[in-house]
Amino acid sequence: MPSAIPLKQFDSVGGFWGAYQTELATKGLMHQWQQIVGTGRLQHFLDVIDGKSGTHTGYRFNDSDLYKWLEAAAYSQVLNPNPEVKAAMELAINAIIGAQAEDGYLFTLIQLNKPEWKWRNLVHMHEMYCLGHLIEACIALNQMGDSRLMPVATKSVDCITATFGPGKRVGSCGHPEIELALYRLWQETGQKRYAELADWMIDCRGQRPSPFETEFENPTDNCIVSLDRCCEWKDGKYYGEYLQDDKPIRDQDTIVGHSVRAAYLYAAAQLSAGRRKDKPLQDALDRIWTNLTEARMYVTGGIGSTGDGEGFTADYDLPNLNAYAETCAGIALAMWARRSFEVNPSTDPLDVLERALFNGILSGVSRDTTRYFYDNPLESRANTERQPWFGCACCPPNIARLLASITDYAVQADDKTLYLAFPIECSFTLTNGLKVKIKSQYPNRGKAEITITAKQPTRFRLALRIPDWAEEVTTTLPGAQPAEYEEGFAVFDEVWEGDRTLTLEFEMEPRLISAHPKVLDNLGRVAVQYGPTIYCAESSSEANAPQRATLELNEDIQLGAQKSPGGAPTLQVNAIRQNDADGPLYEYEQEANYSQETLTLIPYREWNASGKSYMQVWLRA
Ligand SMILES: [Zn+2]
Known part of the structure; x- marks a missing residue:
């Protein structure tokens, strides 16, 4: 069973995640400590x-x-x-x-x-x-x-x-x-x-x-x-669903109740099913996972759509403006996905892990790691911004421990195989003595180099996850056997000797996502993804609010010349904007005033960098 590589075996973490870790070590942790003391x-x-x-x-x-x-x-x-x-x-x-x-x-x-x-x-x-x-x-x-x-x-x-x-x-x-x-x-x-x-x-x-x-x-x-403040008490009766206590887990089919409780419980149950080889428990977890990921998860990997009981509602009920999608719930989902992968190594849970990590979890923290969202809506009308702390402060230290241990989620190993969930810039030594160095600008670019150094010939498998969003993937390892494909991984089973470098390239193109028509909030709308990153449009002014825009998709979405503050490409798409107008609230047969524009999209995780703003993930098209 693969498990995390102990942090002590790492020499460095750099690039995208290293930047978060540096900010956390130099700013975020002491900021949080002052809150804990204060x-x-x-x-x-x-x-x-x-x-x-x-x-x-x-x-x-x-x-x-x-x-x-x-x-x-x-x-x-x-x-x-x-x-x-x-x-x-x-x-x-x-x-x-x-x-x-x-x-x-x-x-x-x-x-x-x-x-x-x-x-x-x-x-x-x-x-x-x-x-x-x-x-x-x-x-x-x-x-x-x-x-x-x-x-x-x-x-x-x-x-x-x-x-x-x-x-x-x-x-x-x-x-x-x-x-x-x-x-x-x-x-x-x-x-x-x-x-x-x-x-x-x-x-x-x-x-x-x-x-x-x-x-x-x-x-x-x-x-x-x-009792009137109890989420576990409804209509004069005990409401076990809130804490996943309505029926034994082995009999459960859908994900209900408080989202953080649910995902922590099922992450643990996943380890239990693996440890005991408990098929009825595993089957139940698979049913619950399917219900979650196919009907109750946001495109950002956020889960738990309502603040009422901080939890789940009904299938396809995924409102954008009032999305709860608590940061802790995203983190709990990442933990569940990780445990699910450890017990049954395949890329399926890792696709969900990646979706949550690069989008709905990272939106919960500012780039300097000192401001936090508790809930992560997919639309805003300048009514929310990240906060330095909360009375109920579960999210800030939770995201801190996730950022500081991100390698546990990116690379795992057992005695035969090194699994790479996504290319994280880092270097570490495996217990068998192999040294691994990964150069990567992921998620902003799709290219990575993995250098493995062996002092003596060592047979070991390198398993690279092929992401669900990637249409074209190229792997080059001079002198290697062709990769075999196993549970969504490209696997190189090699005898490593000296220094060898594998080049991995995921072709990244902006991709349009549509939601199932039962998600009524997203009808006539598209979301845009580039690599693992979900994008959004944002404006500080109401006149330029993305809510006023309709995308024109007759031309491809282009990469913008500007980079986002986090180093990601911006995306540009043609749109028609309905302009402001003087006049009454309602008017008969007045022609609306439209103009053409180029709408710039940024990673959803980076929105709100300058405070309250208008923002949309699901854009009218
Ligand atoms: Zn929380």
Whole structure:
């Protein structure tokens, strides 16, 4: 089974992703740290250490922001060390070690404000969700050579298993995440009991009686959130769909409920299905994946179309202006796609991974990594802009940990094969001693060079993903056997010796995308894609708003002379614009005033660089 190449084996990450990582290391991480400190999130841990009580403020799951930040910082320090970040990490590490209770429990809201609520309101409280993020941070540090938090991770699981597990109390977290963390802890320590606990949680989900539903039997005693604010309570009944607890996963067919919960849960379930070779579970995940990717995913890879319950609605209900498409949901989808690939190596999930990464996820962060979108609409009427932080700040540190660990998503290996999901500029050494250097301007250009250096003859397979959007792909490796095609990959099975360079070229042309006619919002509209990048039109003024334009597609879309700020080609397309007019709101038989223009398109991920603007992905044609 392929897995990520440990970051410590990398010498460099450059190009497109390297620029994000540098910005994160020099600006984004300290910006986020200041928010974490300034909003009292660190102070909660210090207050626990000082034995204070009643001082927790803000959302109950705020501890997770510190953990996700620490995880991101741990990855970032490997290739982009920053002493300021290092100093902040020390504060975080000491705060975590100090605040963990004797029995391994750590959740500052309960420790400070409501000790009597421990493990009482699983559906809302997020205790295990936070512990999951804590465990992931501990693992990240351990992988970087700092094992100080591993006892914290294992003690926190001991705390869970003291109460929950087979033969004990049935229960997991209303917000999945602990399951993914437990599989990572199994992979990190080799201890099967962690994976088995996650398997058990996955198998319990959706069973009756539901431990979550039971909490609603006496909601005034058991629920910290009032019923009128509960997404898990609808029409006087428990609404298990919100947290994927309406039926066992093996019986589920469609993706429902809260999008981040769903994708975290299914990412973990994917690892569970792989580990246990569980065909009914795998079949269910395949059905849910098909429903998601064929009827409920935006062209940007955004998922969860409504802010009402932060989740899914119905097939083909993909509004643009009010699209929710939370940044975390895109990240969760990338995680699910990655795990799906690891368990069943094929390019299908990687096509979805790439769509989400280069579009709906990266739109969630400014290029300097200090401003964020929580939701990622596909149309704007100058009503939204990226923010420095949020009260519910799940997205900023989540995108930080994704950016800092992007190599986990781009290159993977097992003992026979190196898989390249997309060409990322980087260099690293495999455990078999092969050195790999990738030169790439992807996604802005389709050409990449992969140089493999072997000190002694080494047989190894190099598997290059052929993207779903690529019509022409050329691979050149002098002296090689022709590539074989396997599950969407071009595979070179070679004995490597000395330095050999493979040239890979995806022909990139602007391509038009139409949506299924059941997506009523996109009727008569097209989206434009170049390489893996979805484009949009944007204007700061209402008079030039793309909403007023209709594309004229009788001529090809041209590459513009200007580059976008992120180095991507701009695209140019002829359009007719309906101009402003004086006159009343409604008028009989007035001829509209049109003009010809050339509309410039930029990558969707780069929109909003100068604040509020008019923007559209799906353009009238
Ligand atoms: Zn979020």
